[in-house]
Amino acid sequence: SDSDPLQDFCVGDLKASPSINGFPCKSSVSASDFFFSGLGGPLNTSNANGVSVAPANVLTFPGLNTLGLSMNNVEFAPGGVNPPHSHPRATEAGIVIEGSVFVGFLTTNNTLFSKVIQAGEMFVVPRGLVHFQWNVGKVKARLITSFNSQLPGSAVLPSTLFGSNPTIPNAVLTKTFRTDDVTVNKLKSKFAV
Numbered sequence: 554s555d556s557d558p559l560q561d562f563c564v565g566d567l568k569a570s571p572s573i574n575g576f577p578c579k580s581s582v583s584a585s586d587f588f589f590s591g592l593g594g595p596l597n598t599s600n601a602n603g604v605s606v607a608p609a610n611v612l613t614f615p616g617l618n619t620l621g622l623s624m625n626n627v628e629f630a631p632g633g634v635n636p637p638h639s640h641p642r643a644t645e646a647g648i649v650i651e652g653s654v655f656v657g658f659l660t661t662n663n664t665l666f667s668k669v670i671q672a673g674e675m676f677v678v679p680r681g682l683v684h685f686q687w688n689v690g691k692v693k694a695r696l697i698t699s700f701n702s703q704l705p706g707s708a709v710l711p712s713t714l715f716g717s718n719p720t721i722p723n724a725v726l727t728k729t730f731r732t733d734d735v736t737v738n739k740l741k742s743k744f745a746v
């Protein structure tokens with residue numbers, strides 16, 4: 554859903570400030586600007602969520618600048634969860650490379666559409682909708698995801714709500730979640746950055 558390019562390519566000059574809608578073009582380019590080796594893994598998934606994401610977006614692969622697409626390698630430990638998040642600038646399509654993954658997204662009416670899918674199977678998440686994945690297998694799982702934006706952005710609900718800087722006032726969060734300060738402080742302590 555990014556704008557259409559006005560030239561064959563425009564490899565991003567990340568050292569320049571993004572004063573246009575994206576990055577200015579690098580003046581001299583070579584073949585290496587159009588290749589990226591960062592999606593092969595394996596990633597370290599020893600963290601609280603049991604998940605790790607390696608992005609190939611305009612910031613890691615500047616050759617994508619102005620081309621309107623990007624990809625991620627997403628790896629899961631057994632039981633790992635990619636927590637509920639949304640991409641403000643892109644629809645997501647993904648394929649399971651290995652393992653067995655519960656994939657779900659929520660509509661703006663709070664309907665959950667979900668399915669367990671296996672290697673070779675694909676899913677789609679409409680632009681901006683909240684979604685998550687959960688490795689329901691006993692072994693590692695791996696997805697390759699793709700986006701129709703060079704920089705889809707990701708609003709990760711738990712860290713957006715409980716790990717912001719500065720933090721959201723407790724008065725807002727206790728009322729929002731119909732709970733007390735103890736619970737909100739506990740959640741904030743888990744997501745503090």
Ligand code: GLV
Binds near residue numbers: 606625645684685686
């Ligand atoms: C998965 O949801 C991803 O954003 O890569």
Ligand code: MN
Binds near residue numbers: 638640645684
């Ligand atoms: Mn996603």
